[in-house]
Amino acid sequence: MANDLPTYNEADNQLIEDYLDGLLSEQSRKEVEERLQTDPDFAAQLALHQDIEGVLNTSEKQELKQNWAELILEVEEEMQVEKPENPLKVVSKMEGKKGKRSFSWLQIAAIILVLLIPAILYFMGVFDRTSSTYPQQLAMEYFEAPENMTIAKRGGTDTEGNIEELKQQVQSFYEQKDYRNALEVLQKMAKNGSAVNMSQVYFSMGICHFLLKENEAAIQSFLKVRSRDGIKSKADWYLALTYLQQGDTIKAKEILKQVAEKDVNVKRKKKAQDLLEKLVELKTI
Amino acid sequence: MTQTELNLLFKKCYKSNIPQLIHLTESKEAAQEVYQEAFYVFLKKWKQGAIQNQQNLCGYIFRVAKNKWLENKRKSKEISWDSILMPNETLTDDFDQLEVAENVLEQKKRAQLILAAMKELGDNCRKLLMETIVYKVSLKKLQEELGYASYNAVKVAKHQCKKSLIRKYWKLEGEKIE
Numbered sequence: 256m257a258n259d260l261p262t263y264n265e266a267d268n269q270l271i272e273d274y275l276d277g278l279l280s281e282q283s284r285k286e287v288e289e290r291l292q293t294d295p296d297f298a299a300q301l302a303l304h305q306d307i308e309g310v311l312n313t314s315e316k317q318e319l320k321q322n323w324a325e326l327i328l329e330v331e332e333e334m335q336v337e338k339p340e341n342p343l344k345v346v347s348k349m350e351g352k353k354g355k356r357s358f359s360w361l362q363i364a365a366i367i368l369v370l371l372i373p374a375i376l377y378f379m380g381v382f383d384r385t386s387s388t389y390p391q392q393l394a395m396e397y398f399e400a401p402e403n404m405t406i407a408k409r410g411g412t413d414t415e416g417n418i419e420e421l422k423q424q425v426q427s428f429y430e431q432k433d434y435r436n437a438l439e440v441l442q443k444m445a446k447n448g449s450a451v452n453m454s455q456v457y458f459s460m461g462i463c464h465f466l467l468k469e470n471e472a473a474i475q476s477f478l479k480v481r482s483r484d485g486i487k488s489k490a491d492w493y494l495a496l497t498y499l500q501q502g503d504t505i506k507a508k509e510i511l512k513q514v515a516e517k518d519v520n521v522k523r524k525k526k527a528q529d530l531l532e533k534l535v536e537l538k539t540i
Numbered sequence: 541m542t543q544t545e546l547n548l549l550f551k552k553c554y555k556s557n558i559p560q561l562i563h564l565t566e567s568k569e570a571a572q573e574v575y576q577e578a579f580y581v582f583l584k585k586w587k588q589g590a591i592q593n594q595q596n597l598c599g600y601i602f603r604v605a606k607n608k609w610l611e612n613k614r615k616s617k618e619i620s621w622d623s624i625l626m627p628n629e630t631l632t633d634d635f636d637q638l639e640v641a642e643n644v645l646e647q648k649k650r651a652q653l654i655l656a657a658m659k660e661l662g663d664n665c666r667k668l669l670m671e672t673i674v675y676k677v678s679l680k681k682l683q684e685e686l687g688y689a690s691y692n693a694v695k696v697a698k699h700q701c702k703k704s705l706i707r708k709y710w711k712l713e714g715e716k717i718e
Binding site for chain 1: 547548576579580583647650655670673699702703709
């Protein structure tokens with residue numbers, strides 16, 4: 256019954272806390288241990304304190320591991336980029352090139368095409384930096400949609416009891432490019448906040464809103480990603496792109512500067528620096 | 541150290557430690573697991589103020605990871621001895637299995653209620669409980685960090701927070717039963 260709560264025994268609970276914190280004298284500690292054998296209520300109270308410690312430890316560890324999983328992905332990506340090419344492969348490539356200096360007609364045609372296409376597009380006005388839609392073009396150029404909507408389960412209560420099912424639905428709608436329905440499912444997940452990693456939910460919402468060109472909603476979603484989460488720096492990058500898509504180059508530059516300075520992901524840092532340079536050039540035209 | 545600096549350290553040490561840990565554990569997954577365990581230990585020690593003037597933090601984390609791996613290896617051996625000494629029949633009884641499953645379910649419910657109660661606490665209380673219970677930061681250190689007037693003041697605050705947590709837990713448990 257909600258109104259019929261157990262009585263909180265101040266002295267016993269203080270004693271238990273001191274016992275667990277190792278603050279009791281040898282004599283008092285022995286007394287507590289003797290009492291635990293004979294007083295089941297007292298033993299139940301101690302069990303609750305121990306369970307609190309166990310649950311908080313485990314949930315904190317799980318949360319940290321979720322954030323670290325994100326960092327591991329990033330660092331693995333960086334290690335792939337930094338990994339020097341296998342020396343044996345390099346030698347064999349060089350050997351292969353020795354006897355084959357001339358280009359085939361097909362290669363020459365491909366080079367001409369690669370050089371010609373940007374020029375044609377430029378004359379058609381597609382890459383016109385003076386155009387008012389240039390920031391939006393840049394946003395689309397730099398935007399890379401994440402492959403998956405990653406949402407980790409947390410230790411909290413799954414009140415609806417269907418988090419796993421909802422996760423699959425989000426991924427399936429996202430793969431079908433049905434961002435509207437993906438958003439609806441994500442909103443359902445957000446209502447059951449303690450059972451999922453909310454930063455990942457907000458991040459996924461931001462991506463869907465971005466793809467639907469709902470810039471204001473995307474901004475609000477990315478801003479909700481918590482700063483202690485590993486996904487935060489990724490969210491900042493997409494936040495900058497959203498501001499760009501919205502045409503707000505001032506705010507985009509502000510966020511990009513932070514990404515370019517502080518982001519621990521080398522690849523993203525580099526992209527932010529490139530984009531910043533293009534935006535600075537834009538100002539001077 | 542800020543959160544960003546901690547993330548940087550995590551990545552930097554991951555890069556330098558993971559090849560050796562893969563060599564040691566002979567599996568990338570096991571290496572990643574043991575590295576995270578070691579970083580958790582480092583995080584706790586750092587919060588407690590037990591790591592000061594440590595020149596080579598990545599080296600420290602590697603040593604912890606190596607010890608963790610040895611400990612896990614030893615434990616897994618102990619478990620196998622356990623299973624040898626305890627015949628399988630002890631758990632094949634339907635009633636025993638049911639009882640174990642019920643206990644697990646009960647523990648799971650309890651964990652959910654504790655986390656829900658924790659969520660209802662204010663930010664300061666949550667921080668105080670997490671720092672003392674999970675990270676074992678001393679009350680003396682917290683008194684300085686959180687600006688309490690005295691050791692006794694922080695001790696009382698911690699006790700009040702725990703009391704509030706227990707009461708909220710009871711209330712939620714009562715609502716569930718109802």
